[in-house]
Amino acid sequence: xxxxxxxxxxxxxxxxxxxxxxxxxxxxxxxxxxxxxxxxxxxxxxxxxxxxxxxxxxxxxxxxxxxxxxxxxxxxxxxxxxxxxxxxxxxxxxxxxxxxxxxxxxxxxxxxxxxxxxxxxxxxxxxxxxxxxx
Numbered sequence: 001x002x003x004x005x006x007x008x009x010x011x012x013x014x015x016x017x018x019x020x021x022x023x024x025x026x027x028x029x030x031x032x033x034x035x036x037x038x039x040x041x042x043x044x045x046x047x048x049x050x051x052x053x054x055x056x057x058x059x060x061x062x063x064x065x066x067x068x069x070x071x072x073x074x075x076x077x078x079x080x081x082x083x084x085x086x087x088x089x090x091x092x093x094x095x096x097x098x099x100x101x102x103x104x105x106x107x108x109x110x111x112x113x114x115x116x117x118x119x120x121x122x123x124x125x126x127x128x129x130x131x132x133x134x
Contacts, residue, residue, distance in 0.1 A: 003085050006060050007092050010078055014071070018078025027083055035061070037084055041076040043067060051080045058088065 007015065021027065026042035035055050040048040045068065054061040063077045085092050111119065123130050 001060055003058050003060055003081055004090055004092055007081060010073055014075050014078055017075035018082055021075055021079030022082045027079055039080045049076050051076050
């Protein structure tokens, strides 16, 4: 997957932490050899974590990090990928994800008055707080 596409799929929280790592200059000893980028990233638990990313052009083949994170991609890898993207002059645009409240408001705005009445009525039977509020 291309660097830009991969970074767009990273959860916002992990992306933002990776961006902080880059901005706070926590990436050191970065080197590129053939198709591998290797870097040390200042860590939270250990002093440094080793990140290795295999690339083919702008395509990310795989990555590893010595941190204890148990998810798919950690903030350290994201930070290094952002640095690589910057060095390759790639534009990484992140759209802000809408909150659940914002999404719910959008749905309510699209409902007709009749649909909204039916929705509220259906909740009155199950939600005491809503009954009390009315």
